[in-house]
Amino acid sequence: MQDGTGVTEPISGAVPGARTLRGVNQTFIMCKPDAVERGLVGEIISRIERKGFRIVRMDLRTPDRALAEAHYEEHREKPFFGELVDFLTRGPVVAMIVEGPDDQTFSIMRTLIGKTRVEDAQPGSIRGDFATTTNENLVHGSDGAESAAREIALWFPA
Numbered sequence: 001m002q003d004g005t006g007v008t009e010p011i012s013g014a015v016p017g018a019r020t021l022r023g024v025n026q027t028f029i030m031c032k033p034d035a036v037e038r039g040l041v042g043e044i045i046s047r048i049e050r051k052g053f054r055i056v057r058m059d060l061r062t063p064d065r066a067l068a069e070a071h072y073e074e075h076r077e078k079p080f081f082g083e084l085v086d087f088l089t090r091g092p093v094v095a096m097i098v099e100g101p102d103d104q105t106f107s108i109m110r111t112l113i114g115k116t117r118v119e120d121a122q123p124g125s126i127r128g129d130f131a132t133t134t135n136e137n138l139v140h141g142s143d144g145a146e147s148a149a150r151e152i153a154l155w156f157p158a
C-alpha cells in the first residue's frame with residue numbers, strides 16, 4: 001500500500017522470488033553491446049523514461065561468458081547460442097532494473113523494444129527504428145514475471 005513515501009508492500013501470492021510490489025512490476029532491461037558501441041544508450045533510456053517507466057538500478061559492465069550463458073540459458077541448445085554469447089560478451093552492456101505498472105509491464109516493454117526478427121520489428125519500436133539485423137538488436141527485455149525474477153537475481157544479486 002502506498003504510504004506517501006513511495007514504499008510499497010509485496011503482493012501475497014506473487015511469483016516466488018519475484019520482487020513484485022503492489023501496483024508495480026520490475027523487469028530486467030539491458031542495452032546490449034551494439035547499443036553502447038553505437039551511442040544509442042541515451043536514446044533507449046529516453047524512450048523507456050518517456051513511456052513512464054522508472055529506472056531503479058543501472059550498471060555498465062562487460063559480462064563474462066558464464067553470466068551471458070546463464071542469461072540466455074533457455075537458448076543453450078539453439079544453433080545460434082555460441083554466436084549470441086560471443087556478441088553479449090564483446091563489450092560493455094547497460095544492465096537495468098525497470099519498474100512499470102502491474103501486469104502490463106512485460107508486454108508494454110516488449111512492444112517498446114520490438115519483435116525479435118528484424119523483418120518483424122515495427123517502426124516506432126527500438127529495434128524497428130534502429131536495428132538492421134536479428135543478431136544485433138540493441139535491447140533485451142524480460143519476457144514475463146518469472147524470467148524477470150531470474151534475470152534480476154542473476155545480474156543484481158542481493
Ligand code: RTP
Binds near residue numbers: 141
Ligand atoms: P532478448 O532475449 O535478447 O530480449 O530477445 P528476444 O526475447 O526478442 O528473443 P529470444 O527468442 O529470447 O532470442 C534471444 C536473441 O537471440 C537472437 N536470435 N537469433 N538466428 C535466430 O533465429 C535467432 N533467434 C533469436 C536474437 O538476437 C534474440 O534477441
Ligand code: MG
Binds near residue numbers: 143
Ligand atoms: Mg528473450
